[in-house]
Amino acid sequence: MKALSVRFMDAVRAEFYSYIRFYKNNRAFLFAAFIWPYLMMMLLLGLGYLFGDPRMYAERLGVRSPVLFVVSASTVAMSSVFIIDEVAGYTLYNRWNGTLPYLILVPMPLSKRLLSASIPSVLLSPAISVISALPVAVYIEGLRGFMLVTSLYASIILGMLPLAGLSVIVAGLVLTTKEESNVASSLAPFMLLVSGVFYPVTILPKILQEVSVVVPVRYVVDIAKSLASTTAAGQLYVAIYALTLMAFAYNLFTVPLLSRVEARVRMYGFE
Amino acid sequence: MGLSEKAYKLKAILYLHALRTWRYKYSFINSSINTMLWVTIFLLGAILFAKPEDLPRIAPVMFWGVSAWNTVSYTVLFIAGWTTWFLVTTGLVEEHFLHNTSLSTLLSGRLVSVVFESIIAIALVYFVLSSVVGGMDIADNPLFIAYGLMCMIAMALGYGLILSATGLRLSIPGTLLDISNFVVFIVGGIATPVEMLPRPLRLVAIVIPYSHAAEVLRYGAVRIEPYLGLGLEVALSGILGAGMLTAGLLYYKYVEDRYVRIHGVKGIGRM
Numbered sequence: 001m002k003a004l005s006v007r008f009m010d011a012v013r014a015e016f017y018s019y020i021r022f023y024k025n026n027r028a029f030l031f032a033a034f035i036w037p038y039l040m041m042m043l044l045l046g047l048g049y050l051f052g053d054p055r056m057y058a059e060r061l062g063v064r065s066p067v068l069f070v071v072s073a074s075t076v077a078m079s080s081v082f083i084i085d086e087v088a089g090y091t092l093y094n095r096w097n098g099t100l101p102y103l104i105l106v107p108m109p110l111s112k113r114l115l116s117a118s119i120p121s122v123l124l125s126p127a128i129s130v131i132s133a134l135p136v137a138v139y140i141e142g143l144r145g146f147m148l149v150t151s152l153y154a155s156i157i158l159g160m161l162p163l164a165g166l167s168v169i170v171a172g173l174v175l176t177t178k179e180e181s182n183v184a185s186s187l188a189p190f191m192l193l194v195s196g197v198f199y200p201v202t203i204l205p206k207i208l209q210e211v212s213v214v215v216p217v218r219y220v221v222d223i224a225k226s227l228a229s230t231t232a233a234g235q236l237y238v239a240i241y242a243l244t245l246m247a248f249a250y251n252l253f254t255v256p257l258l259s260r261v262e263a264r265v266r267m268y269g270f271e
Numbered sequence: 272m273g274l275s276e277k278a279y280k281l282k283a284i285l286y287l288h289a290l291r292t293w294r295y296k297y298s299f300i301n302s303s304i305n306t307m308l309w310v311t312i313f314l315l316g317a318i319l320f321a322k323p324e325d326l327p328r329i330a331p332v333m334f335w336g337v338s339a340w341n342t343v344s345y346t347v348l349f350i351a352g353w354t355t356w357f358l359v360t361t362g363l364v365e366e367h368f369l370h371n372t373s374l375s376t377l378l379s380g381r382l383v384s385v386v387f388e389s390i391i392a393i394a395l396v397y398f399v400l401s402s403v404v405g406g407m408d409i410a411d412n413p414l415f416i417a418y419g420l421m422c423m424i425a426m427a428l429g430y431g432l433i434l435s436a437t438g439l440r441l442s443i444p445g446t447l448l449d450i451s452n453f454v455v456f457i458v459g460g461i462a463t464p465v466e467m468l469p470r471p472l473r474l475v476a477i478v479i480p481y482s483h484a485a486e487v488l489r490y491g492a493v494r495i496e497p498y499l500g501l502g503l504e505v506a507l508s509g510i511l512g513a514g515m516l517t518a519g520l521l522y523y524k525y526v527e528d529r530y531v532r533i534h535g536v537k538g539i540g541r542m
Binding site: 028039042043044046047048049050051052053054056057060061070093096097177185186189190192193197198199203 | 297301302304305308309311312313315316317318319320321322325329333356357360361441453454456457458462463467468
């Protein structure tokens with residue numbers, strides 16, 4: 001039986017290959033991924049300029065450049081959406097294609113199988129968003145803009161680690177629901193909503209402010225706000241500690257939860 | 272194909288989509304919540320640009336802007352996005368050809384899901400926005416609102432069919448289709464009255480068909496005088512709606528007969 005097992009690193013390598021081939025074969029999709037942060041930025045700034053004044057926005061958020069802040073926030077938002085959609089959508093896509101039975105039959109625990117699928121998303125999807133944001137950041141703030149966006153990449157990676165655990169759990173749960181789409185896809189916008197991605201968390205109802213304390217994206221947004229802030233970045237270290245703690249906590253639950261999902265799938269199958 | 276056979280097929284397709292909406296109710300509910308969350312994220316951000324005293328005046332305009340956009344973008348996404356991601360991936364295109372059923376008829380039935388989804392999403396957005404602003408009047412003349420929305424749906428259906436047919440040849444993913452939706456929302460006179468746009472953008476808005484139906488809708492909602500006058504905007508909306516729908520159906524038939532039945536379809540490739 002041991003001779004049949006697949007090494008984790010081999011699965012990761014295969015997933016990287018698959019991820020890169022996907023974008024290579026679907027260049028229109030890659031193009032869309034690059035311009036998505038700009039579309040989000042355009043939507044918010046477009047609404048803002050039409051209905052009000054960007055100086056008021058900058059003043060209320062305490063940031064120097066509203067455009068730079070919105071670009072950074074959109075980058076964080078897109079990375080979070082990508083990872084949840086890609087990892088949770090992984091099982092769904094393979095189910096539609098008819099390749100899911102082969103993945104389930106791979107001699108490897110489901111938790112490791114899905115975790116290996118999440119690694120390329122964790123590393124590469126924020127890279128796509130960050131690279132797309134770089135030109136505007138450099139144009140507006142020069143070297144400072146470059147430093148800001150590259151530091152943001154490190155913080156997004158840190159923020160994606162707990163999200164990877166969460167996404168793997170969602171991907172496993174998608175296997176047990178007999179639905180046509182990812183029924184948990186509203187998780188990504190919900191996390192963005194409570195994280196105050198384009199506004200201060202304080203404008204949200206009290207209950208949502210309390211929920212946001214356990215949402216990793218909130219701390220990545222806090223880091224983005226600190227980096228773009230006009231005042232001292234006091235909350236930066238708190239955010240980094242919180243994300244490190246969450247990376248361990250969220251991934252701790254992944255393996256036992258997925259073992260139960262795997263047992264259920266092997267017992268009852270999936271549609 | 273006789274009239275009775277056409278009616279039979281239409282009935283079957285409407286039944287199919289109503290049944291699918293019920294069968295996949297969690298996906299459907301998730302989709303409505305998803306929309307509401309995304310819209311709320313952007314609205315909360317955009318509100319920070321506005322002066323507090325202006326909010327009661329601009330909130331109904333924002334509400335109908337996002338409601339109309341939601342309806343249009345979901346019509347396009349549920350038709351064009353669904354074709355590439357679901358119909359082609361699951362191999363259902365050939366299945367329908369074998370039963371001598373045009374894909375355009377099948378896809379038009381997706382309006383059943385769009386209408387249900389839009390009703391829930393619009394109600395949720397009203398709930399969120401009115402609780403932020405503290406109540407708002409949104410319907411002065413429901414007849415114009417219904418007419419404006421119906422014309423927009425007809426235009427979006429025609430546009431969705433054109434993109435879907437093009438996607439069968441080029442494997443354009445649904446995500447790429449969203450790009451035009453974002454652009455149209457801001458410069459297409461959906462988010463704000465055409466009169467409020469900067470002068471060069473007004474010309475762009477007039478060229479985009481949705482702007483005329485949106486002007487009629489806003490007249491019905493808050494009595495904002497349409498940019499080209501009420502009579503002309505009503506006539507243009509009807510003509511453009513019928514024209515785009517006819518163009519979509521004719522183009523689909525052309526692509527099906529001249530390309531897909533001969534060469535097959537292109538899906539989203541991975542390897």
